[in-house]
Amino acid sequence: MTTPATIAASGGQAIDAAPPPDCPLAVRGLTVSYGEKPAIFSVDATFPATAMSAIIGPNGAGKSTLLKASLGVIPRLSGSVTVFGTPIDRARDRIAYVPQRASVDWDFPTTVLDVVQMGLYRKVGLLGRLSGRMRARAQDCLDRVGMADFADRQIGQLSGGQQQRVFLARALAQDADLYLLDEPFAGVDAATERAIIDVLKGLKAGGKAVVAVHHDLSTVRAYFDHVFLINVRRMAEGPVSTAFTPENLNATYGGRLGATHIAEFAQAVS
Amino acid sequence: MSALLDALLLRAGYNAALVAVGAGLLGFAAGAAGTFLFLRKRALVSDAVAHATLPGVGIAFILMVALGGDGRSLIGLLAGSAASAALGLLLIEWIARRTRLAEDAAIGAVLGTFFGLGIVLLTVIQTMSAGRQAGLESFLLGSTAGMLFQDAVVIAVGGTLAVVATWLLRRPMTLVAFDAEYAAAMGFDVRRIDLAMMGLVMAVTVIGLKLVGLILIVAMLIIPPVTARFWTERSGRVIWIAGAIGGVSGYVGAALSASAPAMPTGPIIVLSAAALFVLSLLLAPGRGVAAAILRHRRFQARVHRRQGLLALARQEPIREPYTLRLLAREGLIRPDGVPTEAGRAQAAKVARDERRWDIAREVHQDAGLTGRYDGLTPIDRVFTADEIADFDRRLGPPALVEGTA
Amino acid sequence: MGAEFVQFSLTPILIGTLAAIACALPGNFLILRRQALIGDAISHVVLPGIVVAFLLTGTVAAIPMLLGAAGAAVVAVILIEAVKRLGRIEPGAAMGVVFTTLFAGGVLLLEQTDTSSVHLDVEHALMGNLESLIWFRATGWESLLDPAALAALPPELGRIAIAAALVAVLTVVFWRWLKIATFDEGSAQALGIPAAALGFGLVITAAVAAVAAFDAVGSIIVIAMFICPPAAARLMTNRLERQIWWSVAFAVLSAVLGYVFAGYGPLWFGSTNAVSAAGMIAAVSGVILGLACLYGPHRARVGAGREDAA
16 A cells, blocks of 8 residues: 555554454544643554553653543543443443552542442442442452552552552452553552563453553563554554564654664564 | 712822722732732632631730720731731641641631631620720721721831832742742742741731721732733732732722722722733633633644544544534535545645654654654744755655545 | 520530531541632632522522522632633632632622611621520420420521431432542543532532531631531541541531530630630631641551642
């Protein structure tokens, strides 16, 4: 194909206008702006099922904005979002979201187990009783992230890594099919990072889709199957093996990464 | 109307003239002093300070009567109000610093408690034989009725002093209001400057108590700075514009109130300032609502137009109704969605610019330039004509855009 | 504790207590959401609300007054939100602009209208008149079973009871939503919870509580009860559920002690005249908060505060 479409899609391959019907998360023409400058512009993205996808780009490139606008947490100027082929409001039960740690007040009067149970609030409704089985599940989710002994702690007493594990446990409690994580590895210790990645890989093995905003290029090949490169606009997307290339990283990061670094990241494991 | 003119020209009597001048000065001082509080995002501290004056007024009255005085000496009452307002301020600071409660909760708690205590003291005073005509209720809403000559002098002198103090302290206070950490790094004692800022606000509050009352003095500290913010992006100017707005509201408000019956001074001053606020909110260039709405709609249209043209260039279907309407209105597509001649030309241009950007990003791996590849910034605003000509050479001959069949 | 108590003290204490509870419940969430001063703003705009209601209806009947006050509270909340968003002004300053302006308008209208013949004045709006809400027909505790006497209960009691019950029911029904939307608004939205509408509903509920309480006890109590009991409760526990109970307990304690001190305190000092009960209740709640600040088991900050999110 030599139509202008191929060229205009700048860095990526030509995209199908319509996402596959079972696509966990598909975004079309999404534009968000804070004031007069687009934070992300006309972004198309298609995240695959049963895979771990990373959203990658420099600081201020709109990675978190893409995630939050997809979820409707911040308003969008244009564009549409479908989750498993339906508008997002009909698929809320199938999505679990892990926000950035810094977005909440950790001095809030509540315990670790309470926070995990918040993941069940949609399921139990406003007044439904939290059954013994659900309580057991919340406890079990805490166990899966290695936080079972902390159930009764006040959340303010946790370290950054522990807070992140609690947020992940809350998402697990939702038992969703699509997990959206905003910088899950930011500011956590090495043990937590390993624990989180194990859980996420477990999710993928169970047929779930995981999409994470990620900033550490050196771990992309080890952790993820699919990448989405963004710098205000979509720069490239595809399987790590074909899209996580020096050219695409260069296009995404401009001169911000040294050439040697880029080659290193892109070729680290091949 | 002539009564108003008389009042504005200070011909409505000696007292009225003093009050008008005093209110003008007070308004200026309040606007300027309030600016620092507003820029420090602590505007409502003034609310707590104002309400916290009430118990001081009550205690001062009781003390003066107990000591054999008449209890209504304005100086004495103002000294008492200053003392209790200062205590309130220190308590707010203490609660916010020493406990987990946020400053807004501390403000509300001090405000409610002190005000309640003040009301208790007022009811105590009402039962005292000397208290029946004390008229302390006028401190709630202010009053110029029965204002003595010396009261007007206190307001005029106090207003002048407050303006002078604001002028003297303007540099350190601007620094702290704008960037407290930087001020601390420069060796300024932020806490003391903060306290000075609050002290100034307290002084203005105390002077204004008699004239506009403790509830409405808050308005004079908050409304002028907020209004001024619409007209400038520079903190130095906010101070003076706020001062001017406060001064004009105070002067005109006092004159208006002197020119007609049943026009209480405090509310008229506040409503004058509020009128200026509403005008600024709606009409100010740049930050005003009308300008913002216009800008946002233009911006949204730009985004949709650009996205639509990109879609045409890539021969993708356009799904968003607004984009379709916009392109059709501009004659770029036919009602059935097929691009017109003009639409194809525009799309070709957009496609060409996109390809220029691709080349530009390969050539210039400088994040500063390519970071402006946000879909909306025209390429000729980032690169020179020579550079663009160079991109075009590397591109080869322009590609044609076909209509979507 | 005989007939005189039932006749003169029982209903004011009950009304004060219910008013305190109705305000303290939403106050817990307002404090955690850093919106404590919304209560302050609402209580100031009640005055213009009742003045406008009086001008429209020409009567001082309770229902139009309540509707006017509630309307003013809603208008104020919308205006604050509009000023905040349209003018890009920080919430504190936006509140300050709106409520002082509306209050000034209320005072001006009051002065321009001849309301001297009716019982409508600023002092009443501020202080309420808790002491006068007596149960005149009561002859003793047995009156609680006497339908005729019960029918003569002050109507304020019924109104504040309904308001308190409404606030309590709403708190229970929306408990989970309130909790998650207050803790983590982004996740609440991702779960499909209408967080914005919920926030607005909370403020409106607070306004309803404020208006009903204001009717009986004036706006001083309203400001103090929104903030002091929940703030003190925050320093007692790290569990939201327990914090709510503490705040209710502190609200009740403030109301009862405040009323007793106001009514009987002066007698202890040899004076014969009672002082403002509303003011005293507010003062007592402040003292309780002060003690909690000094000795509360959880008075110190633990977790990192929220970073200012964009």
